[in-house]
Amino acid sequence: MTPRNDTDSATHRDATRADTTADMVPDQERKRVDPNRVVVCVPTYNERDNLPDTARRLRTANPTVDLLVIDDASPDGTGKIADELAASDDHIHVLHREGKSGLGTAYVAGFSWALHHGYTVIVEMDADGSHQPEQLPRLLAALDHADLVIGSRWIPGGEVRNWPRRRFLLSRGANLYVRAALGIPLRDATAGFRAYRADVLRDRDLHRVTSQGYCFQVDLAWQAWRRGFRVREVPITFVERERGTSKMSNAVVAEALWRVAWWAATTRRHRPTPKTTTDTTPHEPLHTPQDRNVTQDRNVTQDRNVTSGHA
Incomplete structure (x- = not known):
């Protein structure tokens, strides 16, 4: 399967499948994994030291799930390593881009590829091991009653490990700012495991999304909520990377601040009637209150009944 365009190419080779054992996921969570086609999109830039282990853990814990690596011509050879992984596992695909163009455009390219190839569930995950692949079944299970599930660090049961105080304060402050400015009832709108x-x-014109970094995550979550899709947060454990260099920068933070301020100033907070999706499985009644005076927007739910797993 290869995308048809001039700038991107994909690699997919038939080979043996990865080990399907996974001891870290409780049986009850594993049984709830969505049986439909799921792909995990993982952007990479200079992640050669992290990608092999992340891919192994993902495929071990989630043997039916596909992995799409979107590499921005990493000078450290990450793209070549991704090709080698794809050669040995027919669930792994590689999308090569011509250069470093940012996290947002990498995800847009990956989403477009996934939609073109007919996946019904599309996942975002970091390559550096910060997101625990063993917790993916938790997100997939929550899709039974949601359209977007966010792995949250800041709801009860969520956890962050090994962050310096500055990063902790930055993330908490950014999410409080987003809630106040946009009125979105999420505790972790900047989260990248979703x-x-x-x-x-499919409801968005993805190629018109220009935001990056933290702001990209806020953009997609906010627009999904504004369009009436059901958004749910479930607790995850976030672990700071042990190898490589974080892509966080002052420019990423500055972009998020001014874009959120601009959206707040120019966009009404009106929420349209929630949409229905093509999912036909039985659901609990949807929480879609029109009373905007409620203290908690019940169209965004927080799963407090699942404790944090430990990778």
Whole structure:
């Protein structure tokens, strides 16, 4: 399967499948994994030291899930390593881009590829091991009653490990700012471990999304919520990378601040009637209150009944 365009190419080779054992996921969570086609999109830039282990853990814990690596011509050879992984596992695909163009455009390229190839669930995940692949079944299970599931660090049961105080304060402050400015009832709108039903992404003109970094995550979550899709947060454990260099920068933070301020100033907070998706499985009644005076927007739910797993 290869995308048809001039700037990107994909690699997919038939080979043996990865080990399917996974001891870190409780049986009850594993049984709830969505049986439909799921792909995990992982952007990479200079992640050669992290990608092999992340891919191994993902494929071990989630043997039916595909992995799409979106590499921005990493000078450290990450793209070549991704090709080698794809050669040995037919669930792994590689999308090569011509150069470093930012996290947002990498995800847009990956989402477009996934939609073109008919995946019904599309997941975002970091390559550096910060997101625990063993917790993916938790996100997929929550899609039974949601259209977008966010792995949250800041709801009860969520956890962050090994962050310096500055990063902790920055993330908490950014999310408080987003809630206040946009009125979105999420505790972790900047989170990068999330699962979308394909309808959520199909509803957006992805190529008009220009935000990057933290702001990209806020953009997609906010627009999904504004369009009436069901958004849910579940607790995850976030572990600071042990190898490589973080891509966080002052420019990323500055972009998020001014874009959120601009959206708040120019966009009404009106929320349209929630959409229905193509999912036909039985659901609990949707929480879609029109009373905007409620203290908690019940169309954004927080799963407090699942404790944090430990990778």
